[in-house]
Amino acid sequence: MKLKFLLTEADYLNEGSTIRLTGKDEKGRTVSILVDFEPYFYVLPNRIDSKIKEKILGIKEPKVKRIEEVEKIIGSEKKKLLKIFTFHPQDVPKIRDAIKDFPEIGHENCFEYSINFYRRYLIDNQFSPGEWFEADVEGGKAKKIRKTAPKKTKLKAMAFDIETYEEGPETKIIMVSIYGSLKKVLTYKESSYPDYVEVLKGEKELLERFVKLVKKEDPDVIYGYNSDSFDFTLIKERAEKNKVKLDVSRDGSELKFTRRARISSAEIHGRVHIDLFGFISNILSAQLQTEVLGLGEVSSEILGDEKLEMQLEEIFECWRKGNVAKLAEYCLKDSELTYKLGEFLLPQILELSKLVGQTPFDVSRMTYSQIVEWYLSKRAFATNRIIPNQPKFEEIKERRMRSPYVGGFVKEPIEGLHKNIAVLDFRSLYPSIIASHNISPETLNCNCCKGEKVPELEYNFCKKKKGFVSAVIEEIIKKRIEIKKKLRSKFDEKIHLEEKALKITANATYGYFAFPGSKWYCFECAQSSAAWGRFYIRKIIKEAEKEGFSVIYSDTDSVFLTSDKIKEKTKKFLTKINKSLPGIMELELQGFYNRGIFVSTRVGKGAKKRYALIDEKKNLTIRGFETVRRDWCNLAKEVQRNVLKFVLEKDDAQGAVSYVKDIVEKIKQRKIEMKDLVIYEQLTKQIKDYEQIGPHVIAAQKMKQRGESVGPGMIIMFVIKKGSGSISQRAEPFESVSVEDVDTDYYVNNQIVPAAMRVLSVLGVTEDGLKGEGKQMGLKRFGV
């Protein structure tokens, strides 16, 4: 029998040494096939002869299956090794343990003994989940599996979310929602509900119903948000307590947790459980504006959709007071957002799986470094190289202790307002450097040639032989360029995502070199990449100045230039500079801006980047200003934003000053709305546990005294009241204060004026100029 399927999952069965591949065929049917595979690892004895082979074959518990002699590349040398096959995957570490103390071998000469069996299978066959396969199946086992042309199939997805309630020492699940082809909320308190709510008898029945619905809906993919560490952890706990069998899988097995670095992952055989929070915090967060990675913040940014508003305490209140319909609506909305985020992100996850060659379950939980490492592992096998061993704990500790090296070059901004700005940056600076200068662990200080010296450092990299990592990166870059060309002629979402996966992987390699847990760790490689980066950006700065540009600011891989005839001059400059750069490196135009304001802020050692730009279409780009932080009141944030607008849109600092003075006046006359003065800060622990008592803690204490329940996670909304005592002592929950009682001086001096001054101080405005009555202030002139 022949089966064609999209591979979505790989694992192995404990008995025997059998890999199980799971996927989906063209007609949407689930495919699960078994295939035999032999576990093995490598050793490098000081001499290969019959004596050492006999010694290894003589190990009794467990027995070695057979030995092969193989040739593999270790570092930059070809070596003869022994490939030791075992009967069971679990035997590999045991036999390695027995061998590692052989004087002819030793610890550091055992290789690839800790690669999960199913991962080993994927690597050795160069098979990637997300690709299509054809299998010849006989007697329940696949005889032959090969890649085949991609077909179409739709993965059926479902999202879920739970609500909980603390009853004494126990946390109970009070509600579960699912969202997919079926939209449903399960709970166990009678109320008048919309028809998507189903009322069960209790928690046990709720869990049983949940299991039944998952099986009935039979999704291929299950999305949750923080579901590894919260939802499924609690579901498992409560299922054990209530003696409910959690056989939500496709093979009758129960939900199980697999141990991982920090967070255990909830695994459901036959269904890909994706905890979106993991992928978002590990990978996506770098591309997001929001600092807070809650479901609400992320949905709002990615989907433009919001959570229903409900404070933590309200959830409990809804349950206590029986307003469960509202809670059901809230819970379902969370599942809906999770579902939509999942559908948005799954194609990206599958594309990464395809590239890296590991399962979407694993890839969605990987960090940047792990993505790079598994991709390198796949390429290492393809190029007949040994995968280096994971560093031991002691080694990691030592690597951590290494003093940090010099990073990117930062040219402090020329403070003030500038006009006619061009922003240029290097396309993938570090990957291009790694590829063009052959930066790789095996090419560092090679002994085959003199090599190429790194600027500022006493290292050389080989000029004759391509290094492994540098070659892999070069492949990625070339593939990316090719894909980009294709995309320019015809846009295709799939290909676009493939391009993004390549970009993610290439860009992470520089950081990977310096990551203490790396198998291909190379501190000198990271140092050298950074040194070359500084060399190139300095070169750009120098050349730009020679061409008559004024360099306003530069950081690592970008320069901010200004001059007259900016567009014309920039285009000429780019053409000229790109001719002088090594083939793969390219300086690109990021954009032109009409105006920009730059502020230099020294915080301890490092300077923080703070600038704002406006382009021809009046789009604002704001970096480093506090317009988004919640510990500033809305009015302060609004004032800062408007001040930026005055300055950038109209080049009108004088107007900005009048505007701020007007606001200050309004505050003094209390012609202001309370909601604009409220400051939001989150309680992160119980009130009594605070030693450093900030204003929000004081406000929370006052709320508690009034009988309101306050606890961790709650966002305290407070204002500062007039009177005596420190500012903190005068923090009050905002509902209990009227505009007449707020401390206007505080809002003027500690909120509005500082927020405005962040922008205006570089234009020569003084604090007194903002507060005082009509005093004229001198405005400095900046720019060209």
Added chain:
DNA sequence: CCGCTACGGGG
């Protein structure tokens, strides 16, 4: 300045 602890997401 340094070292340690607790947090993140979820409810």
Added chain:
DNA sequence: GGGTACGTAGCGG
């Protein structure tokens, strides 16, 4: 058990 823990803000010393 084909093994194990992340990066960092914010506090206290």
